[in-house]
Amino acid sequence: MTAYPTNRMQADVIIVGGGFMGAATAFFLRRQGLSVILLERDLVGQAASGVNFGNVRRQSRYLGQLPLANRSRDIWLNMPRLIGEDAEFVMSGHILVTTSEKDGDRLEKYAVDCKPYGLDLTIMTGAQARAKFPMVGPEIRTVSYSPLDGHANPRLAAPAFGRAARRAGARVIENTEVCAITKSAEDFIVETRNGQSFQAPLLQISSGAWGRAMAASFGEDIPFAANGPQMGVTEPLPYRIEPVIGCASSVPEEGVYLRQVKRGNIVFGGGLRSVADIVTKRAPIDPLNTMRQMPHLARLVPQMARLRIIRTWSGVEGYVGDNLPIMGPSSRVPGLFFAFGFCGHGFQLGPGVGMTMAELIATGRTDIPLEPFHIKRFQ
Amino acid sequence: MADEPVIVIGAGPAGTRAAQRLVQAGLRPVVIDENDRQGGQIYRRQPENFHRAPEKLYGTEAAKASSLHTDFDLLRPHIDYRPGTTVWGVSNEGLMTVRGQDVTIVPFSRVIITSGATDRIMPVPGWTTPGAYSLGAAQIALKAQACAIGRKPVFMGTGPLLYLVAWQYLQAGVKPAAVLDTSALSTRMRGLRRMASRARVVANGVRYMANLARAGVRLHAGITPRAIEGSNNQVSGVVWRDSRGKLRHAACDAVGMGYGLRSETQLADLLKCEFIFDPCFTQWRPHVDRNGRTSRPDVYLAGDGVLLRGADAAEAAGQLAACAVLRDGGHVVADTEFTQLHETLTVMNRFGRGLAEAFPWPAHLARALPDDTVVCRCENITAGEIRRAAGELDAPEMNRAKALTRPGMGRCQGRMCGLAAAEILAAARNVPVREVGRLRTAAPVKPLPLNCTVRS
Amino acid sequence: MPALFRRVAEKDRKTIHLFVDGHEIEALEGDTVLVAVLTRTGRLRHNEFDNAPRAGFCLMGACQDCWVWTEDGTQLRACSTTAQPGMRITTTEVPWLTNL
Secondary structure: OOOOOOOOOEOOEEEEOOOHHHHHHHHHHHHOOOOEEEEOOOOOOOOHHHHOOOEEOOOOOOHHHHHHHHHHHHHHHHHHHHHOOOOOOEOOOEEEEOOOHHHHHHHHHHHHHOHHHOOOOEEEOHHHHHHHOOOOOOOOOOEEEEOOOEEOOHHHHHHHHHHHHHHOOOEEEOOOOEEEEEEOOOOEEEEEOOOOEEEEOEEEEOOHHHHHHHHHOOOOOOOEEEEEOOEEEEOOOOOOOOOEEEEOOOOHHHOEEEEEOOOOOEEEEEOOOEEOEOOOOEOOOOHHHHHHHHHHHHHHOHHHHHOEEEEEEOOOEEEEOOOOOEEEEOOOOOOEEEEEOOOOOOOOOHHHHHHHHHHHHHHOOOOOOOHHHOHHHHO | OOOOOEEEEOOOHHHHHHHHHHHHOOOOOEEEOOOOOOOOOOOOOOOOOOOOOHHHHHHHHHHHHHHHHHHHHHHHHHOEEEOOOEEEEEEOOEEEEEEOOEEEEEOOOEEEEOOOEEEOOOOOOOOOOOOEEEHHHHHHHHHHHOEEOOOOEEEEEEOHHHHHHHHHHHHOOOOOOEEEEOOOHHHHHHHHHHHHHHHHHHHHHHHHHHHHHHOOOOEEOOOEEEEEEEEOOEEEEEEEEOOOOOEEEEEOOEEEEEEOEEEOOHHHHHOOOOEEEEOOOOEEEEOOOOOOEOOOOOEEEOHHHOOOOOHHHHHHHHHHHHHHHHHHOOOOOOHHHHHHHHHHHHHHHHHHHHHHHHOOOOOHHHHHOOOOOEEEOOOOEEHHHHHHHHOOOOOOOHHHHHHHHOOOOOOOOOOOOHHHHHHHHHHHHOOOHHHHOOOOOOOOOOOEEOOOEEEO | OOOOOEEOOOOOOOEEEEEEOOEEEEEEOOOEHHHHHHOOOOOOEEOOOOOOEEOOOOOOOOOOOOEEEEOOOOEEEHHHOEOOOOOEEEOOOOOOOOOO
């Protein structure tokens, strides 16, 4: 590994945005031997990375994303050795359930299509599923079971990578908002609201919902929306629901999901989203959405109806028009890279994105196919 | 939502007087109260089949309690009264309330929140042992259920409630084993200057102490709590250091503890009212002008839920907030009414400050709490875990600490532990407590059944 | 386990009967569930994380430390629920998904 440059305002790479993607990239860049400055407006992992559901799920992803998701899953399993903590990752299994025949057909087709990518799913009938997962409700028909997926604690994962990056020698600077990024002949110049200036020949934008404006400033705008997931959690109960349970309904309001953490609380989300405001950095949690989630949660696990919700929350997530992220090099500016806009499905990918982007930035290439996520698809 | 009704949340002293003033002006407010019976905490009513006289329940304040109850009963035909109903959230359409499993959305033109206060708690080793209660709980057991929390309780903490509750127990035939006050006598004397503005209240307090002493109850000032001891999962004793540093012990079977009050501010937070740090009460609270107007034009606050001045002040502040609502809504309210209420409250303000000075929040105890002391009783999070958040995990403020090691993440949303956890975090990071901020409120303010449905 | 609470007045109310951990107990009409249980025994529930017994704390619906389970799997906030004849409270079991 190279030592820090003597001028601490310079590095090989600047990362703008300390969410999961930025923190993990910083960590893996250090392992590639590059010096890194990570600039985070607030605290590492505080926005979308910290408020999401915590799904470590591969099934039902866009097929072209599975190689990246597979890589990420391997890192999840290896995290204690890699960064010294597991962020409460459990390989609990993940089931997608349906209540309609049409949705069931879709699951069956996916289970066939994903096989060449190394994802083995078991399709069950409702009765088979209830035999294995007796908490599941009587309305459930086709179920797709992914035994090697699971869940983790989103409040812990990105900060853990941030600390690991710092231990590995990255300069992680929090409470520092970037206000301008320009490119001189060789270097990117990054200026911050508190009057600092940073310089590096390579730059990654991984600022989530705030990434769009930064990309646009380099002439690469994309269709984009900021939304807020509608999350909640119940009181703690004996740990009796092992798998993550998600509803694969094509009706958005029905698409709720839940997981029980080992401490006992059941975390849930899904259904409708709220519109987030990237200026105020606020994403409302609409209590009516919480009310709408209730009957659908009870369809998945009827006994949930006896419980109480103790907290709800939301956060600002970035969604790209085609529901795929922006990941890879810029199509216009050499040395510029993007990893943002993960559309509410980025948590599982975090470690894999970090490793892949670090590889790409350090060596100029990666074996993970990123073509579908290239920003040029909107030009 | 100009055509919508005015809502009053809470039916204690502030809420009752607010509703009364609105009715006087010809309005028909909606009064939402979490309790099944009106009165709030201090003037809480006993169940209907109880027979004790008001003098037994409320002592020197019996006349005030009776007047508050009678006046409310007279208001009943003129208000939309919703007892046993909790406001748990705020949507674009209105307040979200729940009663049993029925959720109702209540639109409003303006809302007066009188959410009251709870005991302010400083944890101590052993405080989760059955038999350890808040001071307020000790009083409610007696007042609302005619029960004592034990046969031989110790009352520990600071503030006027400490002596009032101890005296009420003595009156009820339960002699406290000891009354332990963290405030030194000299500190109390200093606060007395400001408190002199309400001589009758001070005289009552002095009388309680004298009666307790005469009955042979040990009163200790300037103490440092060390532990609540337990055996067989019940409280068996209290250990403290006396003002000279000597370790002392009292056998007991219950403890009532509390260090003044903390305002219930969650609803104002959900309504996005601006908060300020109040150095007098060393806690964050919504910003209000002297009439109870918040930073939001349709939200008003009154009573201990925003400024800890006690029940008399709450009555005046409730009326005042209603006057502000009326004037802001185009009703004529005489200047003299505002002036008179301001004058009343000026005296109360001075007194409230005097109390805070005489019985200070013992923030310093947070630093000395052993690492293995439970702070967050819901999630069982220890002082050591909060310190780990402060140090190893580098959490600069309360919400980050909560995200990383869970203090305040349980059912009560940090009501019991939040202020003490903030002191522990601040002490561990060597910053003033205001710098670690406050826990953000999340709906539902109280646990919400997953089987509830919206009634229109 | 000895009772925590002690009645000091209002003892001439009608008696009602309910069940705590299968044992029939006598309480008085107008008691809260918390009082009905704690005048007979010394706990309401167990904390989910250290399994230590708890018996409520604030008695005014703020601390949420007195939620008790009924045998049929519903929960009551004991400090603010009036005891009803025939209620069956369990302080030891959590009757949730027990049939698995």
